[in-house]
Amino acid sequence: MSVAIRVAADQDAGETLYQFDESPLLARQSRQESNARSYPRRIPLALKRARGIHVEDVEGRRFIDCLAGAGTLALGHNHPVVIEAIQQVLADELPLHTLDLTTPVKDQFVQDLFSVLPAELAAEARIQFCGPTGTDAVEAALKLVRTATGRSTVLSFQGGYHGMSQGALSLMGSLGPKRPLGALLSNGVQFMPYPYDYRCPFGLGGAAGVKANLNYLENLLSDPEAGVQLPAAVIVEVVQGEGGVIPADLDWLRGVRAITAKAGVALIVDEIQSGFARTGRMFAFEHAGIIPDVVVMSKAIGGSLPLAVVVYRQWLDSWAPGAHAGTFRGNQMAMAAGSAVIRYLKEHDICAHAAAMGERLGGHLRELQRAYPQLGDIRGRGLMLGVELVDPNGEVDALGHAPYFPRLAPLIQRECLKRGLILELGGRHGSVVRFLPPLVITAEQIDEVAAIFARALAAAVAGL
Numbered sequence: 276m277s278v279a280i281r282v283a284a285d286q287d288a289g290e291t292l293y294q295f296d297e298s299p300l301l302a303r304q305s306r307q308e309s310n311a312r313s314y315p316r317r318i319p320l321a322l323k324r325a326r327g328i329h330v331e332d333v334e335g336r337r338f339i340d341c342l343a344g345a346g347t348l349a350l351g352h353n354h355p356v357v358i359e360a361i362q363q364v365l366a367d368e369l370p371l372h373t374l375d376l377t378t379p380v381k382d383q384f385v386q387d388l389f390s391v392l393p394a395e396l397a398a399e400a401r402i403q404f405c406g407p408t409g410t411d412a413v414e415a416a417l418k419l420v421r422t423a424t425g426r427s428t429v430l431s432f433q434g435g436y437h438g439m440s441q442g443a444l445s446l447m448g449s450l451g452p453k454r455p456l457g458a459l460l461s462n463g464v465q466f467m468p469y470p471y472d473y474r475c476p477f478g479l480g481g482a483a484g485v486k487a488n489l490n491y492l493e494n495l496l497s498d499p500e501a502g503v504q505l506p507a508a509v510i511v512e513v514v515q516g517e518g519g520v521i522p523a524d525l526d527w528l529r530g531v532r533a534i535t536a537k538a539g540v541a542l543i544v545d546e547i548q549s550g551f552a553r554t555g556r557m558f559a560f561e562h563a564g565i566i567p568d569v570v571v572m573s574k575a576i577g578g579s580l581p582l583a584v585v586v587y588r589q590w591l592d593s594w595a596p597g598a599h600a601g602t603f604r605g606n607q608m609a610m611a612a613g614s615a616v617i618r619y620l621k622e623h624d625i626c627a628h629a630a631a632m633g634e635r636l637g638g639h640l641r642e643l644q645r646a647y648p649q650l651g652d653i654r655g656r657g658l659m660l661g662v663e664l665v666d667p668n669g670e671v672d673a674l675g676h677a678p679y680f681p682r683l684a685p686l687i688q689r690e691c692l693k694r695g696l697i698l699e700l701g702g703r704h705g706s707v708v709r710f711l712p713p714l715v716i717t718a719e720q721i722d723e724v725a726a727i728f729a730r731a732l733a734a735a736v737a738g739l
Contacts, residue, residue: 325352349575351713360615373605384610406601407581409547409573420508428506432469434518478673489530508541513559519702520661528563551575555630555657578612639725679706690731
């Protein structure tokens with residue numbers, strides 16, 4: 276869909292709404308860009324400038340950005356420390372592209388990154404710079420663990436999202452992107468149930484569901500009749516993002532770490548979206564107090580510019596020179612910007628701020644939940660929050676929860692956009708509304724986001 280924005284008065288609500296008409300700019304995008312484009316279909320905007328938590332379109336309309344580059348913009352758009360870091364690289368005539376040759380900027384970035392790792396991991400950490408996307412870092416992690424262990428199978432989880440290249444795609448829970456491709460390049464993936472408490476795959480929920488899940492995993496790795504070869508690794512998101520903002524139970528994570536360590540299986544934690552203070556800790560796995568064998572990072576690590584790395588424990592570092600390479604793994608501006616973001620996160624205790632703002636937004640959403648039974652589950656950690664929409668008139672499941680409500684989610688998203696708020700959807704059947712605002716969002720701005728969402732929710736429910 277292509278749009279321009281015009282303003283119309285909503286007489287009932289007494290507020291100004293944006294309505295969507297055709298725009299030459301967006302019509303041209305629709306004609307010339309690939310049919311695989313995604314965000315413009317749901318968020319049909321032509322953006323001109325941005326600062327902080329706001330973006331402005333070509334018609335001069337301002338929107339609060341609670342998508343933030345799918346979590347990439349930890350400090351929001353054009354933060355001064357990021358701009359200063361980029362400008363300094365240019366002013367100093369530093370090389371912009373160095374493959375994997377080192378530079379003072381690169382060395383400083385590595386020291387800054389290692390300074391925020393748990394001490395036990397930092398003491399023996401190795402780092403691999405990858406092509407500038409999270410999916411390439413996942414591919415590197417797969418090569419790493421398979422080389423080190425001599426095994427090829429990888430265990431992934433239902434609802435997981437690890438990228439769109441064919442190796443990473445084979446780890447994805449969602450069937451939609453995989454179905455047209457037939458056989459994927461990687462055929463050694465076994466899927467496990469994720470501890471999705473609201474929709475517990477064992478029909479138990481709570482501690483009983485966690486215990487059953489861990490028993491299942493432990494049996495799979497130890498039973499000689501399980502039918503699954505001992506894997507090279509288990510890969511997991513501590514908070515599933517695209518899968519519906521589902522936070523893993525912390526006891527479950529500790530159990531997974533213990534089981535994999537006992538079995539000699541590497542634990543890969545995908546922190547591409549949840550890393551760098553997003554969940555209220557620098558890395559989401561820190562909530563459980565575990566030390567993974569491999570951590571995959573991208574998005575916020577480059578300070579809004581493309582960058583991806585794999586950090587891993589020394590015992591895995593047995594692959595040969597050139598085992599994983601990529602032309603654009605030496606982006607100096609991204610490393611400088613990344614260092615600036617890491618230092619800012621530390622100096623301003625953004626972890627604590629993200630935790631507090633996430634609790635504030637969650638409180639607003641739980642208040643709305645009392646009035647709207649369509650808000651089935653409110654969950655997440657820090658400023659990685661989701662609302663699972665349910666049909667209160669539908670048949671409940673084994674845990675007494677109403678079914679998914681995929682028809683309501685896009686209506687809410689559209690009503691939010693009309694009121695100047697950009698949100699994304701995700702989860703099973705696209706029934707989860709996701710909040711990923713910049714981590715520097717203020718309390719007053721959180722209240723504004725919640726107020727807009729409340730009005731959009733009311734309008735969407737009324738329009739059913």
